[in-house]
Amino acid sequence: MxxxxxxxxKELTELRRSPSIFLPALLTGAAAILYPFVxxxxxxxxxxxxxxxxxxxxxxxxMFRSQPEARRLTAEGAIQAYIFEYALVLMVGLTTVTxxxxxxxxxxxxxxQARTLEPLLATPVTTFELLTAKVLGAALPxxxxxxxxxxxxxxxxxxxxxxxxxxxxxTARSLALVLIMGPLAALLGLQLAVCASSRVNDPRSAxxxxxxxxxxxxxxxxxxxxxxxxxxxxxxxxxxxxLLCAANAVLMSVAIRLFDxxxxxxxxK
Amino acid sequence: xxxxxFELSPGEIVALLGPNGAGKTTTLRMLGGLIHPTSGSVLLxxxxxxxxxxxxxxxxxxxxxxxxxxxERLTVRQNLDVYARLHAIATPRLAVDRMLDLFGISDRxxxxxxxxxxGLKQRVALARTLLHDPSIVLxxxxxAGLDPQSAHDLRDLVLRMRDERRAVLLSTHNLxxxxxxxxxxxVLRTRLVALDTPTALRTRLFGRRVRVELARDAASHVSFLSxxxxxxxxxxxxxxSVGLNEHVTIAGLVRRLIESGAAIHAVIxxxxxxxxxxxxxxxxxx
Numbered sequence: 357m358x359x360x361x362x363x364x365x366k367e368l369t370e371l372r373r374s375p376s377i378f379l380p381a382l383l384t385g386a387a388a389i390l391y392p393f394v395x396x397x398x399x400x401x402x403x404x405x406x407x408x409x410x411x412x413x414x415x416x417x418x419m420f421r422s423q424p425e426a427r428r429l430t431a432e433g434a435i436q437a438y439i440f441e442y443a444l445v446l447m448v449g450l451t452t453v454t455x456x457x458x459x460x461x462x463x464x465x466x467x468x469q470a471r472t473l474e475p476l477l478a479t480p481v482t483t484f485e486l487l488t489a490k491v492l493g494a495a496l497p498x499x500x501x502x503x504x505x506x507x508x509x510x511x512x513x514x515x516x517x518x519x520x521x522x523x524x525x526x527t528a529r530s531l532a533l534v535l536i537m538g539p540l541a542a543l544l545g546l547q548l549a550v551c552a553s554s555r556v557n558d559p560r561s562a563x564x565x566x567x568x569x570x571x572x573x574x575x576x577x578x579x580x581x582x583x584x585x586x587x588x589x590x591x592x593x594x595x596x597x598x599l600l601c602a603a604n605a606v607l608m609s610v611a612i613r614l615f616d617x618x619x620x621x622x623x624x625k
Numbered sequence: 626x627x628x629x630x631f632e633l634s635p636g637e638i639v640a641l642l643g644p645n646g647a648g649k650t651t652t653l654r655m656l657g658g659l660i661h662p663t664s665g666s667v668l669l670x671x672x673x674x675x676x677x678x679x680x681x682x683x684x685x686x687x688x689x690x691x692x693x694x695x696x697e698r699l700t701v702r703q704n705l706d707v708y709a710r711l712h713a714i715a716t717p718r719l720a721v722d723r724m725l726d727l728f729g730i731s732d733r734x735x736x737x738x739x740x741x742x743x744g745l746k747q748r749v750a751l752a753r754t755l756l757h758d759p760s761i762v763l764x765x766x767x768x769a770g771l772d773p774q775s776a777h778d779l780r781d782l783v784l785r786m787r788d789e790r791r792a793v794l795l796s797t798h799n800l801x802x803x804x805x806x807x808x809x810x811x812v813l814r815t816r817l818v819a820l821d822t823p824t825a826l827r828t829r830l831f832g833r834r835v836r837v838e839l840a841r842d843a844a845s846h847v848s849f850l851s852x853x854x855x856x857x858x859x860x861x862x863x864x865x866s867v868g869l870n871e872h873v874t875i876a877g878l879v880r881r882l883i884e885s886g887a888a889i890h891a892v893i894x895x896x897x898x899x900x901x902x903x904x905x906x907x908x909x910x911x
Binding site: 358359361362363365366369370373374470471472473474475476477478479480481482617 | 657658659660680681683684686688690692693694695696697698699703706707708710711712713737750753
């Protein structure tokens with residue numbers, strides 16, 4: 357375990373020297389932040405209509421207003437809060453996963469392509485230490501990016517949305533989503549990417565595989581929420597987090613088994 | 626690979642020779658615990674290298690891989706510092722400083738590795754290899770692509786490793802380098818074809834010969850030598866080349882020539898090049 361910190365530090369130092377790797381994740385984050393504002397603020401503003409005058413959000417806002425914190429909001433504020441809060445799922449998922457995945461998919465393949473993997477494997481470092489460092493080294497920037505996006509998001513909601521809406525972004529449910537669910541989902545995606553990265557020879561394949569498995573369910577969850585099919589409560593988020601913890605543990609042992617030093621050294625060109 | 630058995634002792638330099646694909650790098654990787662043999666075993670200090678023990682045993686091995694394998698976005702110091710910490714060196718900064726000093730790269734410590742020349746990269750890689758003071762050093766083509774000065778410095782360093790009682794296994798295509806540093810030579814052709822000192826290999830393949838330079842034409846002395854049982858004789862003008870064996874020694878030959886009235890200018894043991902030895906070994910049927 358003592359070899360994990362220097363490897364993570366090395367990963368982070370390398371990333372600091374190549375910030376362009378985060379450009380796609382930054383663009384994704386910006387889009388994820390922007391799109392609920394388009395729905396909740398910009399379109400109604402230019403259309404000259406209020407969302408509360410439309411019946412489109414009636415059922416969803418009724419469900420949403422069952423939350424005690426939402427009861428003191430105006431009708432317009434409740435709809436905005438509903439949109440902004442549920443858009444969090446996609447923002448958290450997209451920014452963390454794309455941010456981390458951009459790094460993770462390159463991790464093992466990148467080391468192999470740069471021919472830095474063999475000297476590294478010649479040290480006493482174990483597969484567990486190596487993979488953990490790779491996952492953490494990719495997850496930390498992704499999580500930092502997600503927290504930064506979340507901060508900007510809440511700040512923008514405080515400025516542009518109805519009074520009190522921003523407080524709905526800081527409920528136990530939202531914070532559990534951002535601080536627990538997001539990082540755990542990112543870890544899961546990363547481990548998948550690292551597993552793929554140990555087996556495929558192309559970073560894009562690893563990236564696509566890892567991202568598909570995480571982003572698709574998140575997008576599905578987002579849609580289900582919007583159409584009112586699913587209401588993610590705090591306890592549901594915590595249950596999902598436990599499930600993700602278990603999945604992460606299982607996946608790490610799978611990743612260790614998949615990481616075949618001999619094959620990586622002798623067959624990869 | 627098959628049937629590759631040999632021992633490497635402290636303070637010994639063994640050179641691995643063989644054509645491309647002969648298994649030199651694979652052998653080094655097996656010894657370094659990176660890959661495991663499908664049959665047979667590797668023992669380090671009487672302990673078998675297995676998947677379970679490899680991580681621990683790798684701590685006593687320094688492996689210079691074929692490519693320097695530096696993290697190109699990190700500085701020289703950062704590269705070495707990560708490895709010092711991976712080897713759990715108690716005072717990593719001191720160890721890195723010592724290596725930077727030893728390899729004369731202290732002034733390049735802050736340079737980004739990607740901007741270094743090939744020779745400098747190789748120096749940094751060597752510093753990384755010796756950072757944790759390994760007792761076993763595996764060097765995969767360490768002088769490949771180096772300029773003559775850097776290659777010379779590296780050979781000096783390899784010789785210093787012998788003085789420090791490290792066991793060194795060196796894979797190379799540079800036969801001149803092998804002649805200069807190796808105590809023993811192992812020739813691989815997916816199996817171990819030969820393993821001995823360069824001198825012993827020369828003797829085994831070509832026998833021992835001596836060249837005697839005379840004052841005048843040597844042909845007149847051949848029959849006298851033959852009468853004395855010295856039959857493996859080749860004459861080129863005033864130079865005579867004689868094959869030695871347990872019955873024909875240099876002292877006996879010189880005595881015989883003097884008895885035949887020859888005026889001797891020089892007696893020089895003939896030595897075939899290591900290239901001749903190597904090529905002969907590769908020509909031998911399997």
